[in-house]
Amino acid sequence: MPSYGRCAYMTDEEIPMVQLSESLEDYMETIFELVRDNKLARIKDIAKARDVRSASVIPAMRRLSEMGLITYEKREYIDLTPAGERVARRVYARHRLLTRFFRDILGIPNEFAQKDACALEHSLSDVGMDYIVRFFEFIQSCPEGGDVISRLQSCALVNSDKKQCTGGCTVQRNERQVIAEQMKSLREMKPGQSCNVVRISGTGAIRQRILDMGLMPGINIYVERLSPAGDPMWIKFQGSQLSLRLKEAQMVLVEPEVK
Numbered sequence: 205m206p207s208y209g210r211c212a213y214m215t216d217e218e219i220p221m222v223q224l225s226e227s228l229e230d231y232m233e234t235i236f237e238l239v240r241d242n243k244l245a246r247i248k249d250i251a252k253a254r255d256v257r258s259a260s261v262i263p264a265m266r267r268l269s270e271m272g273l274i275t276y277e278k279r280e281y282i283d284l285t286p287a288g289e290r291v292a293r294r295v296y297a298r299h300r301l302l303t304r305f306f307r308d309i310l311g312i313p314n315e316f317a318q319k320d321a322c323a324l325e326h327s328l329s330d331v332g333m334d335y336i337v338r339f340f341e342f343i344q345s346c347p348e349g350g351d352v353i354s355r356l357q358s359c360a361l362v363n364s365d366k367k368q369c370t371g372g373c374t375v376q377r378n379e380r381q382v383i384a385e386q387m388k389s390l391r392e393m394k395p396g397q398s399c400n401v402v403r404i405s406g407t408g409a410i411r412q413r414i415l416d417m418g419l420m421p422g423i424n425i426y427v428e429r430l431s432p433a434g435d436p437m438w439i440k441f442q443g444s445q446l447s448l449r450l451k452e453a454q455m456v457l458v459e460p461e462v463k
Contacts (some may be wrong), residue, residue, distance in 0.1 A: 224271075226326040229295045230254065231264050235274065235282055236292035240443040245282040290416070293444070297418040298325040298333060304422075305336055309343075330412050340421040341403045390448070390456035391437070393427045399458035400424050406455045414452055418442060425458065 238245035269276040273288030302321035
């Protein structure tokens, strides 16, 4: 039976990222969604979701199996390996991010937003993804919407190298302090608590690894448990169960849900 959380034996940083063709990435994303929603993926379900013939799916599944990204049992049932789950989450995260940007920010109708996201998710660089995430962090963090595009580059709330807003923002220092105090790091959250992601602090490879997991502004997280040794912590979001090292959880800034 498919089971998220199989990375209990390997952390994300220990699982290599595999480069795939656009077609194979599409298949990985479809498998991810089917396993998440139905607990299993079958050839006929993948063919229906991709609007292709089953005969076209089988060679792709063989290739993904050879690459160690899926288990292909009895030529019918498909599940993701830990490496495959990481690849699939990365593609899925980009799709959701682009869809949100096109639909929620630019106002593109959902049908076209989804198509555009599908077209661009394969070519979106890590740098491009990071800057779009920063935009959403800005939208959620800054209490003044206003002319968001012109203020983005100068907002002290999402640019750690700036001590104060210089783009005409009238938010006072004490208001920014209140906003900062409302945020906690994910590391501070206790098992059984839920929270919403506001920002991913820091830069570099560890920030990118967190983004590839799908942890982005607006995502709701449920903290399940800590390992007996206290590190890592296990979280659940969007139907997936993941483990995070505490050094990673420290970088995820959240707003606790009030019950």
